[in-house]
Amino acid sequence: MNANKIYPWYFSSGAIVLYLLFIVAPALLGIYYSFTDWNSYSSEKNFIGLEHFRTILAGDPTYLLFIKNTVLFTLVTSIAKTVLGLFLALLLVSGVKAANLHRMIIFSPQVLSFLIVGLVFKSLLDPNNGFVNVTLRSLGLDVLAQNWLGSLTWAMPSIMAVDTWKGMGYIMVLFIAGLLAIPRDYYEAASIDGAGFGQKLFRITIPMLMPTITIATVLNITYGLRVFDAVYVLTNGGPGNATDVINTAVYSSFAKGYWGLGSALSTILFVIMAIISFFIIRLMNRKVEY
Amino acid sequence: MRLRKRLASIGLNALAWLLSLVVLIPFVVIVLNSFKSDAEAKVLKLTLPEKFIFENYKIVYEQGHLGGSFFNSLLHSGASSLLLVFVVAFSAFTLSRNHSKLSKFLYFFLILGITLPLNYIPLMEVMKSMGMINSHVGMILLYTAMGIPISLFITYAFVSNIPKELDEAAIMDGCNGIKLFLRIIVPLLTSVLVTVFVLNFLSVWNEFTAPLYMLNTVEMWPMTLAVYNFFGQFSAQWNLVSADIVLTSLPVLIVFLIGQKYIVGGLTSGAVKG
Numbered sequence: 001m002n003a004n005k006i007y008p009w010y011f012s013s014g015a016i017v018l019y020l021l022f023i024v025a026p027a028l029l030g031i032y033y034s035f036t037d038w039n040s041y042s043s044e045k046n047f048i049g050l051e052h053f054r055t056i057l058a059g060d061p062t063y064l065l066f067i068k069n070t071v072l073f074t075l076v077t078s079i080a081k082t083v084l085g086l087f088l089a090l091l092l093v094s095g096v097k098a099a100n101l102h103r104m105i106i107f108s109p110q111v112l113s114f115l116i117v118g119l120v121f122k123s124l125l126d127p128n129n130g131f132v133n134v135t136l137r138s139l140g141l142d143v144l145a146q147n148w149l150g151s152l153t154w155a156m157p158s159i160m161a162v163d164t165w166k167g168m169g170y171i172m173v174l175f176i177a178g179l180l181a182i183p184r185d186y187y188e189a190a191s192i193d194g195a196g197f198g199q200k201l202f203r204i205t206i207p208m209l210m211p212t213i214t215i216a217t218v219l220n221i222t223y224g225l226r227v228f229d230a231v232y233v234l235t236n237g238g239p240g241n242a243t244d245v246i247n248t249a250v251y252s253s254f255a256k257g258y259w260g261l262g263s264a265l266s267t268i269l270f271v272i273m274a275i276i277s278f279f280i281i282r283l284m285n286r287k288v289e290y
Numbered sequence: 291m292r293l294r295k296r297l298a299s300i301g302l303n304a305l306a307w308l309l310s311l312v313v314l315i316p317f318v319v320i321v322l323n324s325f326k327s328d329a330e331a332k333v334l335k336l337t338l339p340e341k342f343i344f345e346n347y348k349i350v351y352e353q354g355h356l357g358g359s360f361f362n363s364l365l366h367s368g369a370s371s372l373l374l375v376f377v378v379a380f381s382a383f384t385l386s387r388n389h390s391k392l393s394k395f396l397y398f399f400l401i402l403g404i405t406l407p408l409n410y411i412p413l414m415e416v417m418k419s420m421g422m423i424n425s426h427v428g429m430i431l432l433y434t435a436m437g438i439p440i441s442l443f444i445t446y447a448f449v450s451n452i453p454k455e456l457d458e459a460a461i462m463d464g465c466n467g468i469k470l471f472l473r474i475i476v477p478l479l480t481s482v483l484v485t486v487f488v489l490n491f492l493s494v495w496n497e498f499t500a501p502l503y504m505l506n507t508v509e510m511w512p513m514t515l516a517v518y519n520f521f522g523q524f525s526a527q528w529n530l531v532s533a534d535i536v537l538t539s540l541p542v543l544i545v546f547l548i549g550q551k552y553i554v555g556g557l558t559s560g561a562v563k564g
Contacts, residue, residue, distance in 0.1 A: 005467065006387075006457070006461065006466070006467045006470065007383070007384040007387040007388040007467060008384065008467055009384060009388070009392065009393070009396075011380040011381065011383060011384040011467070011471070012380060012381035012384050012385055012396060014376070014377035014380060014381070015377040015378060015380070015381040015400060015438050015442065016381070016396065016400070018377065018431060018434055018435040018438060019400055019403065019435055019438050019439075021416065021420075021431075021435065022413065022416070022417075022431065022432050022435035022436070023403050023406075023408065023435055023436070023438075025412075025416050026408070026409045026410075026412040026413035026415075026416050027406065027409050027412075029409075029412035029415065029416065030409035030411065030412040033411070033412055088309065091302060091305060091306055091309070092306065094302055095299070095302075096299075096302050096303050096306045097303055098306075099306075101310075102306050102307075102309070102310050104550065105310045105313050105314055106309065106310060106313050107554070108313070108543065108546065109313060111492055111496075111542055111543070111545075111546040111553065112496065112539055112542055112543075113495070113496030113497075113498060113514055113542070114496070114498065115496070115498045115514045115517060115518055116517070116535055116538060116539050119517070119518075119521055119531065119535055120316050120317070120320055120535060121316065122521075123319075123320070123323075123334055123528055123531065123532070124316055124319065124334060126334070129332055129333045129334055129528070130334055131315075131316075131319050131334040131335070131336065134333055134334060134335055135336075165312075165313070169313070170557060173554055173557065173558060174557075174558055177558045222404075222405045225407075226407045228498075228499050229498045229499065232498075233498075233518070247407075247499075250410070250411070251410075251502070251503075254410070254411050254503070259411050262411050263409065263411050263412060266407065266409045266410075266411065267409075269407050270406065270407060270409065273405055273406055273407055274406065276405065277402055277404075277405040277406060280404075280405055
């Protein structure tokens with residue numbers, strides 16, 4: 001039996017052509033553009049070597065701020081979603097009533113566009129009339145009322161909080177599936193030996209969940225590094241540049257007509273992600289052959 | 291001891307409801323405000339409207355270009371998801387069955403796109419050169435390409451679980467590759483293909499970045515851009531903005547309720563096995 005005849009490679013050609021055209025070609029072209037002065041003000045694309053990379057990494061410090069913001073956003077939201085997701089999952093498998101209803105409610109923001117979620121929170125976090133400040137004031141907690149999205153101190157934490165609010169449900173669902181796969185007898189045996197809640201959590205649950213924790217972390221990190229909608233809709237990078245991340249900076253250099261520079265920013269993100277992807281694909285491969 | 295257990299159970303249930311409320315309250319505030327008058331909605335409070343004003347929804351529909359945008363979103367999501375199911379079924383089948391080095395390489399090459407960021411500036415250039423900027427066909431093909439990596443990953447694992455003996459039996463009975471695929475494999479793949487369809491439909495419906503770069507005429511806008519633009523014009527009128535948000539999230543929430551099993555199943559597959 002000749003495999004090439006029964007499973008001809010050209011069955012995959014549709015997927016391969018689309019992928020090459022829309023994903024791979026722009027990626028390669030982008031790397032090339034990174035080395036040119038391509039912009040909307042001249043029709044020529046001149047090769048200028050590493051100049052953009054020098055500007056981004058050693059010239060204008062605002063670009064380093066964007067990279068720092070991206071990393072900070074990724075770190076904080078990844079940890080918050082993993083911890084909260086695990087906590088929620090443990091709560092919902094502990095035998096609470098209507099666990100499925102809770103699961104559905106907490107997961108639901110995940111299916112909405114960040115645009116919708118962003119607008120909802122833009123209205124809730126409005127400094128004057130927003131629900132959050134109005135509620136705080138009516139409770140007599142005026143001191144806690146803030147200009148959430150407009151202040152240098154609170155804008156980034158607010159975006160992180162909204163993003164965590166949206167994404168924790170997905171991570172929770174992953175953990176619920178992981179928890180349900182742990183054999184019950186482990187816990188029974190531990191109970192007989194007199195293990196308490198904490199001991200069971202750290203000696204059985206968390207070690208058994210390590211594969212799920214790894215995948216959740218990977219998903220959170222790759223999502224976090226690519227973040228765009230959340231920042232664009234909530235603050236558009238403001239106040240000033242305080243909340244700009246790599247992808248919002250790419251968009252503004254695109255809008256300003258600095259296409260070569262924008263491509264260089266994209267390329268930096270691409271390189272970071274490619275390194276991470278290499279490890280991820282290896283992880284996922286192990287899972288498939290499981 | 292029994293009392294302590296009961297108290298613990300009440301405490302856990304209360305905590306679960308508290309956390310669900312943290313997720314629900316923002317939506318409740320928006321829904322309530324969508325029925326309020328302009329003056330009443332100025333302050334986003336958690337109170338019932340004095341009088342339910344359904345007029346808000348009519349205004350939003352007429353001034354927000356929602357009809358046309360709804361059609362665009364439906365076309366982009368529906369057509370790209372159908373095309374995606376088609377190309378992914380074919381490629382998952384051949385790549386997973388054919389154990390050559392080339393197949394393995396192609397598989398990894400294609401799923402690499404799960405994590406790699408899209409570079410929109412050169413993508414615009416590529417699409418421009420093919421005459422696909424501001425075109426429905428261009429958007430549909432782009433969304434299909436964007437959906438390939440994760441969908442292939444989900445489907446590939448599924449095909450691997452179909453016993454190869456089935457293929458051998460079918461070939462003995464005189465099937466060739468295409469017949470084997472259409473008559474034996476596709477029927478077995480139905481559930482995973484539905485999952486791929488639903489997941490892609492939702493992600494295209496929610497897509498904001500690609501249209502922001504690629505579409506600059508109002509007639510081509512999907513719901514997301516129409517809503518964003520509406521917010522820009524009416525940001526002072528919370529009642530209208532709220533009604534707009536409700537109207538545009540409804541289709542997604544309905545798809546979620548119907549396709550819940552597929553959505554959750556698809557998002558967890560690959561992540562949790564064993």
